[in-house]
Amino acid sequence: xxxxxxxxxxxxxxxxxxxxxxxxxxxxxRLTEDEFKPLRLMxxxxxxxxxxxxxxxxxxxxxxxxxxxxxxxxAEKYDKGYGHFTTRQNIQYNWPKLKDVPDILGDLAxxxxxxxxxxxxxxxxxxxxxxxxxxxxxxxxxxxxxxLIRQWSTFHPEFSFLPRKFKIAVTGSPNDRAxxxxxxxxxxxxxxxxxxxxxxxxxxxGQGRTPMVGVVIREFLPKGDLLAYLEAIMRVYNLYGRRDNxxxxxxxxxxxxxxxxxxxxxxxxxxxxxxxxxxxPDEAELSxxxxxFAPPAYARLADRSQRLEAALASDPLFSxxxxxxxxxxxxxxxxxxxxxxxxxxxxxxxxxxxxxRAVAELAERHSMGEIRVTHTQNLVLANVxxxxxxxxxxxxxxxxxxxxxxxxxxxxxxxxxxxxxxxATARSIPIAQAISTKFADRNRQREIGELAIKISGCxxxxxxxxxxxxGILGLEKKGEEFYQISLGGDxxxxxxxxxxxxxxxxxxxxxxxxETIVDAYLARREDGERFIDTYRRIGxxxxxxxxxxxx
Amino acid sequence: xxxxxxxxxxxxxxxxxxxxxGELWTPRISEALIAENDEEERWLEQAGARAVGAQIIVEPYxxxxxxxxxxxxxxxxxxKIRTLGPTVRPDxxxxxxxEDIHASAA
Numbered sequence: 001x002x003x004x005x006x007x008x009x010x011x012x013x014x015x016x017x018x019x020x021x022x023x024x025x026x027x028x029x030r031l032t033e034d035e036f037k038p039l040r041l042m043x044x045x046x047x048x049x050x051x052x053x054x055x056x057x058x059x060x061x062x063x064x065x066x067x068x069x070x071x072x073x074x075a076e077k078y079d080k081g082y083g084h085f086t087t088r089q090n091i092q093y094n095w096p097k098l099k100d101v102p103d104i105l106g107d108l109a110x111x112x113x114x115x116x117x118x119x120x121x122x123x124x125x126x127x128x129x130x131x132x133x134x135x136x137x138x139x140x141x142x143x144x145x146x147x148l149i150r151q152w153s154t155f156h157p158e159f160s161f162l163p164r165k166f167k168i169a170v171t172g173s174p175n176d177r178a179x180x181x182x183x184x185x186x187x188x189x190x191x192x193x194x195x196x197x198x199x200x201x202x203x204x205x206g207q208g209r210t211p212m213v214g215v216v217i218r219e220f221l222p223k224g225d226l227l228a229y230l231e232a233i234m235r236v237y238n239l240y241g242r243r244d245n246x247x248x249x250x251x252x253x254x255x256x257x258x259x260x261x262x263x264x265x266x267x268x269x270x271x272x273x274x275x276x277x278x279x280x281p282d283e284a285e286l287s288x289x290x291x292x293f294a295p296p297a298y299a300r301l302a303d304r305s306q307r308l309e310a311a312l313a314s315d316p317l318f319s320x321x322x323x324x325x326x327x328x329x330x331x332x333x334x335x336x337x338x339x340x341x342x343x344x345x346x347x348x349x350x351x352x353x354x355x356x357r358a359v360a361e362l363a364e365r366h367s368m369g370e371i372r373v374t375h376t377q378n379l380v381l382a383n384v385x386x387x388x389x390x391x392x393x394x395x396x397x398x399x400x401x402x403x404x405x406x407x408x409x410x411x412x413x414x415x416x417x418x419x420x421x422x423x424a425t426a427r428s429i430p431i432a433q434a435i436s437t438k439f440a441d442r443n444r445q446r447e448i449g450e451l452a453i454k455i456s457g458c459x460x461x462x463x464x465x466x467x468x469x470x471g472i473l474g475l476e477k478k479g480e481e482f483y484q485i486s487l488g489g490d491x492x493x494x495x496x497x498x499x500x501x502x503x504x505x506x507x508x509x510x511x512x513x514x515e516t517i518v519d520a521y522l523a524r525r526e527d528g529e530r531f532i533d534t535y536r537r538i539g540x541x542x543x544x545x546x547x548x549x550x551x
Numbered sequence: 552x553x554x555x556x557x558x559x560x561x562x563x564x565x566x567x568x569x570x571x572x573g574e575l576w577t578p579r580i581s582e583a584l585i586a587e588n589d590e591e592e593r594w595l596e597q598a599g600a601r602a603v604g605a606q607i608i609v610e611p612y613x614x615x616x617x618x619x620x621x622x623x624x625x626x627x628x629x630x631k632i633r634t635l636g637p638t639v640r641p642d643x644x645x646x647x648x649x650e651d652i653h654a655s656a657a
Contacts, residue, residue, distance in 0.1 A: 098565060
């Protein structure tokens with residue numbers, strides 16, 4: 001994985017000193033809260049319902065065991081012993097004190113981490129495929145691209161005062177595990193007919209109060225033109241994006257209001273006008289970045305592991321976990337292990353300091369010291385020998401991290417919601433817990449199969465409910481929590497925004513409503529159909545009838 | 552018109568606090584000064600502005616409360632959660648740290 005050079009260390013270190021001084025000035029009254037707020041946001045520090053919240057960047061979801069241990073240290077020393085992994089592959093701490101944040105940033109800098117640009121009207125953490133570099137279906141590793149964009153966007157002086165936040169995602173696989181079509185810019189790594197590598201550039205996707213699937217504005221962009229083209233997009237957005245209305249300030253609104261054709265023309269014109277020479281990284285720098293993502297020293301192994309096969313045959317619980325949690329690796333004898341942070345009835349995406357240390361240890365022993373964070377609030381150990389999977393699973397089990405539910409009905413995304421977030425209109429976590437508990441039975445989960453439930457505690461959609469197969473949005477009506485259900489959302493390459501089924505449900509009715517929907521699916525599905533397949537075949541009507549027939 | 556108290560976050564710690572007697576700030580809503588009319592509300596807000604200027608608190612605002620048997624309770628569910636802590640972690644927040652918080656504020 002990428003390691004800081006002297007330049008990186010310097011800018012991050014300087015930022016820590018700068019923020020420390022800003023906090024001192026704030027506490028001494030030499031900065032007002034209005035002056036301080038944009039500064040603290042640019043360092044990922046929010047004021048939430050109960051306390052401050054610090055969002056730490058995990059670049060494209062990749063971190064080392066050493067970094068994970070530091071995150072555990074921070075959780076225990078400065079917070080309340082846990083952290084929350086987010087839908088943008090970052091980690092959030094819910095209880096830091098302002099006076100401690102400079103020290104937290106200092107501790108992060110020691111392990112090449114930071115909280116820069118995880119909030120504010122700037123380019124945020126670039127997200128990517130958690131199986132990057134190892135997935136069997138990958139065309140090209142998206143991490144060097146994500147790292148290049150990260151470096152280009154960090155402290156970019158021209159793009160530090162955007163109309164609104166800006167989110168970029170990259171996938172290197174035709175199976176999109178990075179939700180690129182619902183990002184401000186989504187990049188798909190492809191090859192043209194001549195076999196040359198490049199990008200399909202998608203713009204104007206997003207969720208929130210006006211969800212939209214992005215549009216392709218460039219079908220093939222040669223690799224070397226990436227930063228120049230991104231600059232062109234950012235300049236068009238910076239110039240024409242609305243600043244009069246916070247709720248209409250994202251690039252998706254610009255694309256929607258002006259039309260994709262007009263935006264494409266403006267971007268292409270700017271791309272040509274600017275020439276691109278200024279922003280082209282030199283070959284030495286590109287080589288330096290790429291070198292960090294060269295394949296590690298894999299052992300030459302047979303693809304079949306007798307040890308694994310023996311364990312699968314003799315241990316049904318392990319076999320169940322393996323079935324849903326392990327994915328195909330491009331190197332023979334290796335596997336990708338998905339680690340669920342969704343224990344039945346637990347808080348989705350949370351991990352204690354102890355669990356973080358357990359994952360760090362297991363990653364060191366079994367996955368070359370590297371961990372990935374997914375946008376579905378889970379973790380991945382991407383380079384596990386098949387021979388080691390049973391030992392790994394045993395270790396995960398001791399840490400309470402061996403739930404066999406990756407991609408299943410209890411693998412629910414939930415934002416922090418009204419339990420933590422100042423923006424929320426309803427709680428999301430207890431809804432997730434109720435659904436998780438209701439569907440706890442493993443046989444039932446297996447029977448249902450792949451089902452993505454996503455829950456947001458407000459219209460800002462941090463829980464990605466718009467792209468849930470079943471999406472749940474928590475609102476407030478007459479002082480009570482009230483939940484809208486949508487169906488048919490999809491975060492993958494077949495991206496779709498879910499459709500609201502009808503009247504909303506009270507807090508205590510939601511889990512039952514989800515069960516009604518699942519039962520309607522099971523009653524009507526044809527062989528091999530996932531929930532989303534059945535929904536696409538039969539439409540919303542059967543589900544609406546099932547939900548509302550008695551009302 | 553309902554009774555109101557002034558709430559804010561403590562600048563240094565981020566903790567939820569309420570304006571109490573002597574323009575002090577308390578984590579317990581039971582100790583909050585209660586405004587029963589417009590004039591008292593204005594006074595609370597002015598006290599809040601003073602505390603902002605003195606770098607004690609940030610983002611003060613008034614919330615509706617009711618009073619039953621000596622207990623002061625927020626009207627809005629959101630403020631109830633804010634008074635106590637996350638409903639999904641009863642071991643965290645004021646509900647865990649302060650004795651008698653449930654009796655006085657739940």
